[in-house]
Amino acid sequence: MNRSHSSGPSRPLQSTPLEPGRPAHPFWPADHQQVLTRGLALWLDDERPAPPGWICVTTASEAIRVLQSQTIRTISLDHDLGPESAGTGYDVATWLEEQAFRGTLELGLDTRVHSANPVGRARMIAALAQVR
Numbered sequence: 001m002n003r004s005h006s007s008g009p010s011r012p013l014q015s016t017p018l019e020p021g022r023p024a025h026p027f028w029p030a031d032h033q034q035v036l037t038r039g040l041a042l043w044l045d046d047e048r049p050a051p052p053g054w055i056c057v058t059t060a061s062e063a064i065r066v067l068q069s070q071t072i073r074t075i076s077l078d079h080d081l082g083p084e085s086a087g088t089g090y091d092v093a094t095w096l097e098e099q100a101f102r103g104t105l106e107l108g109l110d111t112r113v114h115s116a117n118p119v120g121r122a123r124m125i126a127a128l129a130q131v132r
Helices: 032-038 060-069 089-102 118-129
Strands: 040-044 055-057 072-077 110-113
Touching: 040 060, 055 060, 060 072, 060 089, 072 089, 089 110, 089 118, 110 118
Parallel strands: 040 055, 040 072, 072 110
Antiparallel strands: none
């Protein structure tokens, strides 16, 4: 996989709609459209496109910034985000775990993991189990 990143501006936060007839991405949750009826959804991934209507970020710090400034109802995390400076999905999962411990996380956050990294996936799922 190509993990190179330009030093230019980051991708826009809002995902763009797909062309009609284009198939859903295999990493998208089956209910990716229904999720939006519950409120804002956040997709953390540096390579895979976000489902239509989801807010898309590519770094852990961007994800945390959005979580701090918006009421997110669903989040789906990838683990590997390219360069070390981008952080990992695990960084976001442990931040969420810490917020839940402190009592500062709004209840009802639907957490998901779409990472193909089996070790990172397991670590994120364990951290996110504390958020529910």
